[in-house]
Amino acid sequence: MSAPPPPPPLPPLPPEYLREQSRSPLPAPRAHRVDPYSMARSLDNAVSTYGPPQNFHHPPSRNPNPGFAPPRTSFQQPPWNPAGVPLPVSPRPPPSMPPPSRAQSQTAVPSLTAPIPTLQSLSTALPTIQQPAHDPALKLAWARDVLLLVDRIQHPTATDFPAGPVTITDPQLQRLASTAVPLIQHLANVNLHPLPLFAAEAVYLRATLEASGAYPDRIPHNPRQAFRDFEAAARAGYAAAWFRLGRDYENFNDLVHAKDCFERGAKMGVESCVYRMGMANLLGQLALPPNPAAALPLLQRAATLASTTTPQPAYVFSLLLLGEFSAASLPPSLLPQPPIAQSEARRHLERAAYLGFAPAQYKLGHAYEFASPPFPFDALLSVQYYSLASQQGEVEADMALSKWFLCGAEGAFDKDESLAFTFAEKAARRGLPSAEFAMGYYREVGVGGEKDIQESMKWYSLAAEHGNTDAVERIAALNQVVPQALSRQEHDTITEAKLVRKRTQARERSSVQPRMSAEDERHVMEMARKSSIQRQQSPPQPPVHMTSLVDSPPSAVPQQLPPQQQPQRQFAGQHRYTLVDPGSGSAPPSRQQSPSQQPQPQPQPAYARAAGRPPGQRQGSGPSQGQPPHTQVTPGDRAPTPQGAARPPGPKPPTTFAEMGIQGAKLEEKECVIM
Template identity: 55%
Template sequence: MAGQQPISPRELLNSSATSYLITPLPTIATLTTLLATVQQPTYDPAGQVSWCRDVLSIADKQRGGDPASTDPNAPLPPFNYDPSLQRLIDTALPMLLKLAARRKPMSSFMPGYVSEAMYLCGVYEANGAFPEHIAHNPQGAFSRFESAAKGGYHAAWYRLGSDYERFGDNAHAKECFERGAKHDVPSCIYRVGVAWLLGQLGFPGSIELGLPLLKEAAGLATVDTPEPAYTWALILLNEYTAAPVSPALLEPHLPTGTSPAAEARTYLERAAYLNYAPAQLRLGRAYELAEDPFPFDALHSVQFYELASRQGDPQGDMALSKWFLSGCEDVFDKDEVLAYELAERAAEKGLPAAQFAMGYYAEIGIGCAQDKARAEQWYSMASGGGNADASERLQALSRSRTLTRQEHEQITDSQLVRKRTQARMRSQAGKAGSAPSDGSSEPSGQPQQPAAAPPPRQDRPDYQGPQTFEAMGIHTQKLEAKNSECLVM
């Protein structure tokens, strides 16, 4: 982009500029447009369930938090939804209850829309999110999940298996996961694959038997179950620390002529396309630091960080703050006020690295007035969260040793700008060495197309249960550990 006018950072944070990087998701506006239509008595009941599912998916996202990190049977606290969304919720839940009740008492056959409606009712009966519509009743919810699974909604096997696993009944958990896996439920295939890999649920540890299942689950990843694609990428990149896999074991699972890094890129971009924040963060870092096989591309780095930020991920906020702290030559200007705002947003979410950044910004006066007392408050919060740099700054401030603007510029240049400049030079050198013999060159910075998604499926496991990365031995806080080393890495 040499010679071009740099983009304004605030202009860069434009959702329309990143729309091609993620799969389209339903919105309140589109669902509201369909409201009158889906309420018609003659409307397809399967379409009604789909509409209700989308409404409740938006509600879950608006509530925030990570359902996988909590007990899905614990009652959720009251929450004030956007009024326009609340109107849709008040239509969707009664509609689901009516659809779930359409099963004929003496018939063993259950229409697919009935079993899915039963499952969705069970999700909200288990967590009590909408007591005005469905009372909190975990035991009743379990019965709904069982009926839904046996009635043909196979994603319910994952929820059943997760509940059994949480109860300590590994034998039944294993049976449920295997039954779901036989019906190509991605979450079940993934759980069985991890169990083989790590020797869980009574499976003997076997990398050889776990890898094919994990690869299969990655290929079936959906918006509701994007983790398998991300995990497979970590395995290919040798970043799956719970069970490192040797290149020799990976080789049979790679397309001919493809390197593990190139294949990992495909799955990282797929997981990011499915709106999975950890993959978006990982891609943002890969483009920022030109990690093989990615070129240096400041624009795409910011775009992927912004996608994670848009989902409420504080690490995405902090990564953007660090980009806009210095800007990028010929791409976008620096904006210290925006850097401050983004760090503040991440700090308020409890990210120690961001709390350190707020102390640092207040100490020097970056994007705000210089305020030593405020700096000490933020540093104390960050230090309490385990940030060692914050503890050092507190000690320095106690000796009246305050950082100057000149020192800040030197730190930024040596630790942020230089690292990115080196990444750019490394990327350009690699591009020159691999240029086609006809003198043409590939467009720089254009991400590969995500792996083609499978046909739309009806398995949408809303509850992730013990299928968190931490529970599986996958440490997704690796980025946080790196970011906490220093504000300007």
């Protein structure tokens, strides 16, 4: 039998090709300055150990059908059939597995986020990495994690691929980056045929640096060469490169080749490609008609494959299950019964939060504060999740923490007006109008300091300029012939009616839950206090027009953001899904495996070869992507276009994540009063 004909050549790029750097479907992994297992000791000394993530299978070393033509209908490349792609095994624990007890933890609260590489762990591994005989696959894993750490520090809240030269001020991190970039160049130039998988990934990483221009002294900014390297990496078997190629083709309105790239990546288990195809089927993109029945299995699979670098699918799938994704909805006939849908939604929301997605962490904080179904009321868990989101720059989480400490929580922690003031100021200095109003209110009443009407008027004026209507009312009251300033007694009445009572009602809707130990409670409060001093010097950001201090469940109202604001301001109420898609809402999670039920990291040096692993065999790269801790629930709980490039004729393709179906929405305050 004769060999099949070779695939057609890659279509040439336009001569004026210049890749846009400010639109990317994948966010950098979120920074976590705290490991909850040791949050009372240090925010910067968490050390992670590397192992293969669950359900992970290495792609084949060679792509069986390279090129960019539509898949061949043969035994090598069957026709694309989304419904026929098997779903991976769900990582949930067996139903018979008993839920963890809070009493088991006497020295630390459960880990709510997956471990990620830190400056300390990467520095500790440096001498091993510099050994000439060390496994090149582990060397590359280390270099990749250095680049990710730099990106997290440079763009802690960005959801786009980083662009432009990086600025590293930490000498220790600069030393790591100066080692990692040449190491990637060296490993990408390995002269072996076929190209080993680690070398294919090195070519991919080199392409990301060519596309971004992050290290121009080492790797010049060269979008055309980046495209060629992405192609070479994909042909050599590094499946994630198909996503970047697909996005480049999509930017040029070449939807046929874009869809082909995404389909190839999806067949190889690339979560971003699976997610892109799911959203394209759901929203009618990539020249596909809207097809919720085809979208659902793809989105479910993407949610199960979600990782620390791509946590959004788990979050979005939970919104779809709850009917809170504003861009589209699934027919009821495709969804399970409400109790099952809520349970699944909760499981995926917890997973997204565990993988470091700050909007999911914020939503969990809100759900535990107000007992949103199916979550119980839990003040300490609410503070924990708000603190995690706060540490990633979510200003609305800062405001939520301010309101928690303004009143305290009976039986959990006392009120702390100094902390309430600190968190509000932190959010106000980043341009959140409701926080600016809160600062005016605190100064007017004397919360966290002395009364200062002049300072209060300054904050009220700033909030009013940013659209806060409550601030306008307070300015009018204070500008009367006899200023109508609020008294401390009026403040107590307001907080009792607007905050304490709402939380009391949430507690009453919940069944009695096991209490944290006193030691665990101390750790949670220590974590929150450390959150209050992080990123205090963040530059002012464009305001979010939302009202004052009242809480209501996150709404599903989409809001378009100007492109120039997207990488700058990422408020928690604008629940970002990035990876190509508009919608919002609040999603609950479900039962998950607890840290005590997961394989625990072994105390071996990071990036060292595992015992008994033959040389050259690739150990799992990147941070652990295990499951979030289980939270017990009692039944009945209520609770881009290329810059300067000519675009081919045809319909304008989606150039932002919002246009592709990933859009944020901000909280809608329905009780526009003081609290």
